[in-house]
Amino acid sequence: MNTRIVLTKRPSGWVDESCFAVQDCAEPVGGPGDVLLEAIYLSTDPYLRGRMNAGPSYAPGFEIGKPIVSRVVARVIASGNSRFAVGDVVWGFLDWALRSVVPRGEGLHKIDTTLGRISHAVSVLGMPGLTAWVGAIEIGQPAPGDTAYISSAAGTVGQLAGQFAKRAGARVVGSAGGDDKVDFLRDRCGFDAAFNYKTGSIDEALAEHCPQGLDLYFDNVGGSTLEAALRHARVGARIPVCGMISAYNEVDDPGIKGLQALLTKRIAMTGFIIYDHVHKLAAYQARVAPWLRSGELVFQEDIVQGIEQAPAALIGMMKGEAIGKRLVQVAAE
């Protein structure tokens, strides 16, 4: 039998396991032109929380009783489609299921297995990596000598955003929710400083670690962290806005105080969504893959084994228990 993960109810506030069910389900059957896949890695990403809500977001919501969908790395196990051969490794937005069928192979991307690990196609060499690049480099425009502050710095995007800003000559400071993550940022990712936002005041930490103030704040969280960054921003600072996980809808949004800093300090605050930048992916991969191979760029993955662990793995990622990119491996490579 096949196995899948479905959404059983919409969460209010924190997600817990009662929102999911691990279900046996029918083996997929393909017709002419279709592609049959065996999933290898399921990607867990912060944006999935928004898709569990009923309201519209920038991506459509999940349906109750239907599978969770995210980026999945998979192997072609049968193909009626000339573009895909058995054994090809691909990624696409796929159901969380051991096996699935993709009509006419639409939306599947072949993974170039020479570039890096196949799991990297949904992280450092995929859209999350490009997210870090566009935010930290294209929008953030770090200059040598700048100070860049990254929140959620030990996450998939944050670890890369910090390393990219560092390569551009910035002094890089990161915050994360655990001492082990802080050690990871300093000792493995080469951040100049890092702090645990859960054990002290963000204002005091920024005053200590960024005494000259911030030229770039890569915003992954919004809320009081953004307010602190506005207070510590220097004249001309750039704030790429990549995530605002601290407020999902305007009803319970406490608002952001201190936006006058945009004016008094001539700050540019720019939201972006990576789907607008898809056309840059190949050039990004060509630039970054050699750094990854040489070890100049560090990328941390946190791989949980077994599809039945997928709900707990996703919830744990949302609660911040993972260092780096959390994946669920459901078949051998």
Next chain:
Amino acid sequence: MNTRIVLTKRPSGWVDESCFAVQDCAEPVGGPGDVLLEAIYLSTDPYLRGRMNAGPSYAPGFEIGKPIVSRVVARVIASGNSRFAVGDVVWGFLDWALRSVVPRGEGLHKIDTTLGRISHAVSVLGMPGLTAWVGAIEIGQPAPGDTAYISSAAGTVGQLAGQFAKRAGARVVGSAGGDDKVDFLRDRCGFDAAFNYKTGSIDEALAEHCPQGLDLYFDNVGGSTLEAALRHARVGARIPVCGMISAYNEVDDPGIKGLQALLTKRIAMTGFIIYDHVHKLAAYQARVAPWLRSGELVFQEDIVQGIEQAPAALIGMMKGEAIGKRLVQVAAE
């Protein structure tokens, strides 16, 4: 005797006349190299409110018992300085006084009287005009077919920002606090639509006048107007932030709700201060002066007569009673 306007106490909330005194004072005496001036026009500007506070802003605060200072258009009545001759018309940041002396003529700018009216040097052909240009054109980047919304649209900067965006091909919608101002925007400045924000819901007005949403919001006010603009913004909207008069300090700042729109709609919100752009003034003047002479560009002034009227004129400007640029004329041209 000479006459001047001094700040007698710091306002809390709305400014009233008890914050000012009209004082007799000594005639200024110049030494070698100094320039003696007779004031002609005193400029009233929204930013002056911030300078009445004790706290630091982006410009230094006024001192109690000392004159108000703003841009003043003046005539040279005596000069010990080879750069200035008697009869030259100049502008500078000068005391609000009938006559004053400027040591070594520092900070005085000679006005090219062939460009336009001499009063224009502190408005449409000066820094306020350049403010409208940088915000509406350089930061706002209006494209033909865009919809641009301007708050405080009947003010010095707003009337120009709207006309500049219109020249760039945008459909222009303005809001102001009075039906006479709305008529002025529609009938004289060529705005496609305008509404009185005091007599209805901004959300409903934006829904009616900008049914496709906003591509550009020139923010002169912050607060709930900014929140409404974020709700009505289209994907890729630009928000040049020129003023946030609705909140002066973070203590009583209610915060801005709905900033998630920056992310979901990829909005760029960019604060600017015109002092960073001073080097562009000559090119701006050369571009705009012909439009003003030909009548293609409308610029409305509201001129109050007599230095003793200056406090009331300033307070009235802050309360929104003027259409266009309010000046106080204290001597004949």
